[in-house]
Amino acid sequence: MISTYRRALGLPGALAFSASGLVARLPISMVTLGIVLLVSTRTGSYSLAGSVSAAYLVPNAVCAVPLARLVDRRGQSRVLLPAVLVFGLGLSLMMTAVELGWPTPVPHLFAAVSGAAMPQIGSCVRARWSRIVPDKRLLQTAFAIEAVADETVFIVGPALVTLLATLLHPLAGLGCAVVAALAGTAALVAQKATEPPPSGAGHGGRQAGPIGWWVIGPLTACAFTLGILFGGAEVATVAFAEELGRKPLSGFLLGVWALGSLLAGLVVGAVRLRAGSAARFRWGLLSLALLMTPLPFVQSLWLMTVLLFLAGFAISPTLIASVAWVEETVPSSRITEGIAITTTGLAAGVAPGAAVVGVVIDAYGASVSYWVPAAAGFVGAAVAFTAWPWQRGRTAARPVAPSGSPG
Incomplete structure (x- = not known):
């Protein structure tokens, strides 16, 4: 088992982009729970908390595929960094709106902006694996690494956001999610050697x-x-x-x-x-x-x-x-x-x-x-x-x- 994983993670750049991707997608398991914790604490309303959370989730689902298509066509470095900046800004404004008691639907609008811009980091990391793995039989190991990373995210993320929001400050959990997204994505896009070449016209010319x-x-x-x-x-x-x-x-x-x-x-x-x-x-x-x-x-x-x-x-x-x-x-x-x-x-x-x-x-x-x-x-x-x-x-x-x- 150790030798199999060593072969995969020993490929040039693999450990670095996989670790960066793990950090960058921590918000997947933190944001919706963090929204519920923040809104319910500040307003006492779980229905409002649920509606703000839904305002984040629906645009995230609607925009995920177009954003991924744009990544394929223009490249990860050109798309992911602007997207994560919008994500972080939208979530920060949503947090501000809840904390200052701004009226509905202002928190919902900022949550929607954040959800729409959330980068599809898991897909991008798996695309890098698909690019660098020379032996397709080893690709199963690579995808298993990312599945383990996903489970790690869903074990660590909810516990982390709950502890920060309940023991430190209601804003702390979501603030940590923003920092993780920005730091992890920035580290990922900085790794140019493993980035798949873009497929759009004028960017390699590959037919889709x-x-x-x-x-x-x-x-x-x-x-x-x-x-x-x-x-x-x-x-x-x-x-x-x-x-x-x-x-x-x-x-x-x-x-x-x-x-x-x-x-x-x-x-x-x-x-x-x-x-x-x-x-x-x-x-x-x-x-x-x-x-x-x-x-x-x-x-x-x-x-x-x-x-x-x-x-x-x-x-x-x-x-x-x-x-x-x-x-x-x-x-x-x-x-x-x-x-x-x-x-x-x-x-x-x-x-x-x-x-x-x-x-x-x-x-x-x-x-x-x-x-x-x-x-x-x-x-x-x-x-x-x-x-x-x-x-x-x-x-x-x-x-x-x-x-x-x-x-």
Whole structure:
């Protein structure tokens, strides 16, 4: 395992851009929670906090793919730095508006600006891996590294923003998110050697080519169901812990879930799997749905901890396979856009999943609400097993990179 990861991280520039990307995407797991903590503390209204958070999330989902497409065409260094500056400015103005009590919809407008400009760092880092990895079998390890980084973000980020906002100052958590985004993105774009060349006219002249919607479309639909599963399970877990009188332990439960995913990601990155990306994605998604099925029947906090830990083992392998499948399908000049499409599909499912689970909790209780993420997993698995019956054996027509460019 160590030698496999050493090979990947030993590639020129790999450790530096992967570490920079990890810091730069910490805000993914910090901003929405930080908004809720700040607004609810300053106004006492969770409905207002939820609406400001939604004002951030919706433009983020809408603008993610166009921004990723712009990165592919113009280059990471020309797009990411201006975008993160707008993100930081918008979030800072939102914080100021809440702190000074500016009326609605001023905080919502600033939150929307920030969400629209949030850079797609995860996609950009994976595009760099796709560019520098000479052996495509090693690319699985590279994507596993980023899956582990994602899980690290979702373990560290929520705990960090909560501690800073509750123990230091309500603004401190979001302030830390702004600093992480600016510092990490600046460090990433400073690394020119591993940056994929832009594909736009006058910037290398590579033809973009078709993006492969016969795969990307259904894959994005599956990602949407995964978003419902993740968003719903998070709310259900908080409500479950609260019903048992142990709400402060909800973060621990979710952290254990993420820890299981992180460990699975480490294992997947270290072994050589014979199954293709499509098969791994299908079976991974079905396994996740099956592992979520016992949760509605659990009444013990510690049994829930064990089952969430086990369910986490299906997350990273599924996500790693989905990214690998995208990388195999889309042209190299549109890799950032392709990954962003599926990740945006996942993000778009989080809010509906949380909302539906919230309704079920109010009507039937926390345990029953776990059927929502389980059902979403089975719907996604059904799509995964039925959407590509004629795609077997078909390979994506990826254009050959011009002479002199890696990959």
